[in-house]
Amino acid sequence: MxxxxxxxxxxxxxxxxxxxxxxxxxxxxxxxxxxxxxxxxxxxxxxxxxxxxxxxxxxxxxxxxxxxxxxxxxxxxxxxxxxxxxxxxxxxxxxxxxxxxxxxxxxxxxxxxxxxxxxxxxxxxxxxxxxDVGMNQISQFEVKLANGNGEQTLSRDVYRLGRLFDFYRMLSFYFTTVGFYFSSMVTVLTVYVFLYGRLYLILSGLERAVLEDPSIHQSKALEAALATQSIFQLGLLLVLPMVMEIGLERGFRTALGDFIIMQLQLASVFFTFQLGTKAHYFGRTILHGGAKYRATGRGFVVFHAKFADNYRFYSRSHFVKGLELMVLLIVYQVYGSAYRSSNLYLFVTFSMWFLGASWLFAPFIFNPSGFEWQKTVDDWTEWRRWMGNRGGIGIQPDRSWESWWDSEQEHLIYTDIRGRVLEILLACRFLIYQYGIVYHLHIAHRNKTLRVYGLSWLVLATVLLVLKMVSIGRRRFGTNFQLMFRIFKGLLFLGFVSAMTVLFLVCGLTISDVFASALCFLPTGWAFVLIGQACKPLLKYIGFWYSIKELAWAYEYVMGILIISPIVILSLFPFVSEFQTRLLFNQAFSRGLQISMILAAKKEKAS
CATH class of the missing domain: 3.90.550.10 (Spore Coat Polysaccharide Biosynthesis Protein SpsA; Chain A)
Known part of the structure; x- marks a missing residue:
């Protein structure tokens, strides 16, 4: 072994x-x-x-x-x-x-x-x-375990063991194998159900009616009950077996000290991030199958991971979900703060803010030299080059965004009709934004006729039409007539912006209404991308697949900018990089290891 x-x-x-x-x-x-x-x-x-x-x-x-x-x-x-x-x-x-x-x-x-x-x-x-000692190595190991447990759940061996064990041994078997990963997935799904339920209450106006009801205006029992649960949602319970083991081996005073040091070194961020890894890959394997072996290497290496590598590895499992949680929390806060008088909101949702932030930025916090200015510039340059390269036969996913995007959909190629239908149903959750914001947040001046909702769909259809024209222009002019293609894209963009400006002025919308419109259209566009991926054969047949690809590319580009922007800002301050190095390698510093030699090992080997 x-x-x-x-x-x-x-x-x-x-x-x-x-x-x-x-x-x-x-x-x-x-x-x-x-x-x-x-x-x-x-x-x-x-x-x-x-x-x-x-x-x-x-x-x-x-x-x-x-x-x-x-x-x-x-x-x-x-x-x-x-x-x-x-x-x-x-x-x-x-x-x-x-x-x-x-x-x-x-x-x-x-x-x-x-x-x-x-x-x-x-x-x-x-x-x-x-x-494993690196973030990507550990994550690949966790991915392999999550995929393996998903396949175990579907295997006949687990079925036979569950049938043959007695009741108590069956429960012990469940909670020490596949049950742990199933519980992790349910924990993440519970966060989604909670936030989307509160989002529906806000957009429908039901939460405002309840909180402004004089009979329950002074009642804080429900929110206080919710607040007490947030303490147990930080992933600290995952550390409890570790603390018990250290206590048994070296004493509970040492265990308490190690626990405090681990929290200061952001152990909660790490374990919360790995919770997302377990939930995503276990759920994908249950839904679609297609698990595969991932070689972690187990090498004694600690080096800087490029932004493009982190983006490719964590985009679907963490970044997309983290941004979704952030948008949910922002909408919930912005449109509910006018009538919400309780100070317990932040305490109720603190663990969810923590979850979203951990999923978005943990790979960069635990990335050696992740906040050095020159490395950040190099990472941005390489990521833009990767986003701009076109895919094709023989082009590897690490060379082109298009090849990577196609490889990310491999699990949908071999899935059955049940998996495709469930993907479409799960993607429909993004349509709640559009329906609620169009009808209930004064964009339509309290006009709730079907014509107003249809107008929002007309805007989305116009966006898809523009993307269709861009995809046609790319195929016909993108290779031999670069200048003509760029002029064509510029004219399309100006025409679209002008049309949207006239539409907003005619409707009398304010800046806040425009912001709310963006909040409702952006999730709906991402729903189009997810539904389009599930219906790829049909869209290829009717000729709209390349439009979905252009839309996905735009979303990926914006998401990359949003994620790298805080990294760029923090890289402007040299003390942030020094603090990060001390945070990552405090144990090594205390034992006299030469961190500079470890970080430079890969560069010397390459030279």
């Missing part, structure tokens, strides 16, 4: 192997015997420290409880000793499928348990293990 070993631990192997000869629970002998790990990469960076503590808690106190009390321990890639004869005569060590059995290690434990084996855990020895 790619483990390190020590000579003094090797002398204990005889005692360890004797455990395979002891009968337990009748005549059953252990078929998988687990030992503990020693994570030695915790001193490299703060991320390595977080990950090593998390892995240590799962590989020691977690394995003890799974084996001795709950009796639902399997195999998790940890240093386990297998009874070779037992497994070879019962179908082998692992499964053969590289998709369904992506987490092939745990399926060996499933096979052992289903075929009458017994899995135990004894800490005779410990072996060394190096965990």
């Amino acid at each position: 790619n483990q390190d070993n020590y000579i003094e631990e090797a002398f204990k192997m005889r005692n360890l192997l004797e455990e395979l000869l002891k009968s337990r629970r009748g005549d059953r002998k252990p078929t998988i015997l687990g030992v503990r790990e020693h994570i030695f990469t915790g001193s490299v960076s703060s991320l390595g420290w977080f990950k090593s503590n998390q892995e240590t808690s799962f590989a020691t106190i977690g394995q003890r409880i799974l084996a001795s009390l709950l009796r639902v321990r399997f195999h998790y890639g940890h240093p386990d000793v297998f009874d070779r004869i037992f497994h070879l005569t019962r179908g082998g060590i692992s499964k053969a499928s590289k998709i369904i059995n992506l987490s092939e290690d745990i399926f060996s434990g499933f096979n052992s348990t289903l075929r009458g084996g017994f899995v135990t855990h004894h800490e005779y020895i410990q072996v060394g293990k190096g965990c």
